Amino acid sequence: MGSKRVFITGGASGLGRALANRFADAGYSVCIGDVDDGRGAEALAELKAKGQAHYVNCDVTKEHALQSAADWLLSNWGGVDIVINNAGVASAGGIAEFSMDDWEWIVNINLLGVVRGCKVFTRLMREQGSGHIVNIASLAGLIYPPKMASYCATKAAVVALSETMSLELDADNINVSVVCPSFFRTNLAESVRASDADSQAATQRLVNKAKLGADEIAGRVFNSIEKGEFYILPHPEGRSIWRLKRWLPFKRYRAMMLKQTARMMTNKRKG
Template sequence: MKKTMVITGAASGLGRALAIKAAAQYDVAVLDIQAQAGQQVVDEIQSQGHQAAYFNCDVTDAQAMDTVAQQVLSHFGHVDVLINNAGIASEGGVEASSIEQWNRVLSINLMGVVHGCRAFLPYLKQQPEAAIVNVASFAALALAPYMASYNVSKAGVVALSETLRAEMVGTGVHVAVACPAFFKTNLTQSMIDSHDKMKQRIEKWMESSSFNADDVAQDILTAIDKKQFMVLSDQKTKNQWRVARWLPNVFFRQKIKFIKRLN
């Protein structure tokens, strides 16, 4: 009997790549607010002879998440892996970003992960080997300027994951957090209050990336199998993470250079 994987934000981007790639190993619950796109992912998985089902899901609604968790359990009978992937992008400094942006980004990127963990943990803890993967971003570690609400939301996901990892010791639930750098996806389509200059720079980073959504999806699946905690997608990102941790002032000076180039 296959295990069941639940993926939020699975109708597009990394979530879709995860759903397609995981389907050979797992029955897949595709959770998203985009019904048509979500069902298309399910149809593609089923056309390959695998099992999947779509569930409409707004991660900002805690009660709705509880309901979806019950629906998934009723449909598949068990839940083994949860990937909290749903998220949006934003751009802007601390002072200039609107309160509406802060609330929207935090409600999806951070509280959406909290809601997912709370809704599915009771079922995950019933399985002998379960896992939660929370998708953050390298932005949570690099904390580049003028991406304030996005940085904070994703840094919160890292903090939540580290906290939950310790809380789940002895339960059989493995916790991981994925922090990929920019890769080729449709991220900028969801950007709130974006300025053309920053949006173009992010798109340039994505286009020049050496890895894509399929690569990140494989990294996440490998982390589940090997019980890794921090998932970083390439050697350059790993090196930058080490500089940020061990030589914070050097890393800060790199960010100052970035500001000057941006301006």
């Protein structure tokens, strides 16, 4: 294999597909995994027009599915240089209203799906002597708005997992990055589970009205991965609010967030 190799879960749509195309444009061999074979075929056709590409059906709730992808990459491409654990779903709802079944659903995909990918590909990268694991979290893994407890908890765990891995795998020559975007236009709202209609509508509104699309985010994330950055926050306003949270006394930060929440609720009523 002359070109670098990347594997992306959830690569058939949204940010995963945008990242796949960005890597393909840069000359990478791109393998995407997804559970939607129809979208997978469409994405693969796009990628093959740009270079070497492959699609595997990959359910991140099954460790054997990720192992099968790793085995294919090793057998056919001699390994992999970058793995992007991107597959994820969305949720919204109050802590008292969001069901335990839905909690288990989102934890199994957003957190344990990433854990499975890290576990499987760490073994492969240790054997080959190098690699780069990129975990897609969210600004909601750093900043915690109301009525998003389940989503925030899974994304915060992905940030913690990534920080731990960055230290743990340094001696193995395995780099780690964690991506924390704010809302951007994508199909994430299709997967959202909400405890009530208002929470569902609010999530869809935030996604649909976002200024940036998946292609723009993918370009920024690609550049940061190439630089080997650990924290990747592609939205400037996301970086600003994260700095405020770290620097301000919590009481002042909490008051600011409560004020922002009240403003959002007022705008919602006017809308």
